[in-house]
Amino acid sequence: MDIKQIINEFRSLESTTHKDNTYNVISLFDMLHKLGASKERYPMFFIATNDAPNNIPNTIRELLSVEYDMECTINEVSGNSILRKFAIITLRSSDKHLQSYFIEIFAMMLMKMPQQPSKQELSIEVERLVAIFSALSATPRKKIQGLWAELLVIERSLDPQTLINAWHSIPSSKYDFTLGRDKIEVKSTSSEERVHQFSLDQLNPSPSSRLLIASITVRESGQDLNGLSIRDLYDRICNRLQNIEAQIRLYTIIAQTLGNDINKIDAVCFDYITASDTLAFYDYQMIPRILKKDVPSNISEVRFVCNITKLKDITTSNSFDKNDSQLFNSLF
Template sequence: PDYLIRSWHVSVNDIFDFNDGHDKIEVKSTAKPNRIHHFSNEQLHPNDGSGLVICSIMMTKAGQGLSVFDLKVAIEERIENENRFRLNELFAKTLGTDYNKAMETFFDYQSASDSFKIFNYSSVPAIDNDTLPSGISNLHYDSDLSGIEEAQAFYLSEHELFKGL
């Protein structure tokens, strides 16, 4: 968890949620009934030599359950003291103006945990950069990850960043 905290959004404008300077993790959640996530084309085309996995979570709102604040507390219990300030700073920046709304939103944690899947980016439907016409940029689209094979454990264990998953 500490390694992940140090790799989490070094800059607010980072393309990937976690980046240790070599490998990347992009986390996507959806409340839709299908495993459909929104990506920028850049998020599915890492630089050569980098590993990239997509973490997918299907969320269900619940009258009772856990809020993002409950999750933050659970993370704080698992990390070193020096990383708690960074966690709280990034947490506040990530929520921004939705901070108060997040206090009133609860999710079915067990359902989300059961739905958690990790995919190698190369398995995710994406637009090939070689087919983009010249002058096209800032391309975003939805990709359906339903039925895609999950990343293999041996692949994940080869990368320091992925060991935290």
Template sequence: MLDLKGIYENLPLPKNQNSNSYSAKAIKGYENHRIAKNNANNPSLLIFISEENQDFIIANQNLFNIKVSHNLRCEIESEGKVHHNNFSVVSYIGQNNDVKDLFLSTCQIVTKSLGQNPSNKQIKHTVNKFIELFKAVKETPRNSIQGLWCELFLIEQSSFPEKLITGWHSIPEEKFDFSFGKLRFEVKSSASESRIHNFSSRQLNPINDTEIIIASILVSQNVAGFSINDLLSRINNKLNDFPKQKEKLHLLVYSTLGIDVEKVNQIKFDPELAKSSLQFYHSINIPKIQDINIPKEVTNLTFVSNLLNSTPIDSSLDELLNPYIKDN
């Protein structure tokens, strides 16, 4: 696995103090691109531009501590030699070390999606992903750390995490965490000893012949447990042949965390408790307010339901999902 953070940290500052000068190293396996350090000691991704793509225009941007310069003539210092070439340059210009690490992690993910000779479309897609992600880092987090941890835990537990990521919500505000054909999968967690969870009426009342399964997990913070970053690393190791899913995983996690990005390592939960407590329930077996009893004028109804007397499904995660994803 690429270690762009390690490469960046071992780069010296460029000797030339020109703003377009970089100390850089080619990325192994993707030698057309460079991971670089500028004279402000900040990281940059230098994206190769082929001659036929140099007339392609991407607007230069300076937003959310990300600076984008397209078709920039760069002075590259590498292993004692200096040369010049044109690149699309994406740079982090802030001062937060946690966010700097996030930038380097993002470079590590998107490089694989770029490939050696990216098209105009691929370059533009990568630039947009950086802007989208770092905009989210400035915003209020849209999901609890606990909730996100449990979704990642479920992905990590599966024998086919790439398929779970494909079915994972694109934004945290979607009604269900996972969607596979006519199956909807929702993950609920509790930090108490009771399976008491918050639901919206739509999460327990099926529509259009869909099946809804609830995954219930009990969690406990534990300094010796797994952090979100630990789960990310474990999942990433299973996704080497699935760069698109790896990119989605990485970008969605950090856009969900928002300004809580530094907590990827700080908050840890006990994985053994989560594993032993994980149970699945059909929505029809969970106490709820039936749609027929909800006036049409009442919307966005939420309630708390206790699963104490609900019967869990006697099946594993893979057994539940396999009929819906085996052909996808």
């Protein structure tokens, strides 16, 4: 059973009614945990924790509630009924998009936990879940085109897991990908030429740093085999990942970046073929720039636009040495 099937089965539980703490539920893969719906039609995870004593307090947030040691009866689709204590995690929202995200992300979290996690282990994942859903009520941190471009770099790479590990956890970071002294900054444009805006700091890294600029032409498209959304790129990347933790990190950064624009995850599409064909990488030292030493000390927030169309893509030459760089070797 995949996540989409679980979500579809959850929808069929929406019309169920409960009495005396009795709930109709569906199974989650081969786990002991279950998924049900409240009388308000909110999704509820019933988590079978172990009996290790731990005084973890309940968590009540605007959208999420977590209640430990709640005794209830669950009725499975097979007709089997179980009376026991569960930790119950509820998303208090009728928004179907949010419900789907909640089910998907927490199902992934459950996959990496022990079969019967302790309350302490569960509470750690709950805090991550709270952080994600807090981000979904915030304003977007980046334009959707910029996020799509960064995901394309990951999707086209040789080793997406390395890039996900290096991806910024804060969208306002100076560089999009950082691994030790090696950095990648992604720039996108919808114009015919590679005209990009840079901050003074971006093209003046520390002396021992190595920096590549990824340049991509990104244009909106209708949805088809080659018109892909952020969701489409996410799915493609996840199909190449073996590590659940990397999938969760990928989803978390997307959520933090889109904020309350999360519904655009599958609503806005861009031309995948043009973007892939135009993806190029440039050594920052070859890009015309303003040096920090040339800027008066009382001037700050310097930004400038540079046309790099006629510069040489380093992937077409052997002059760029990336042999000892895990980050750059993950690209091409």
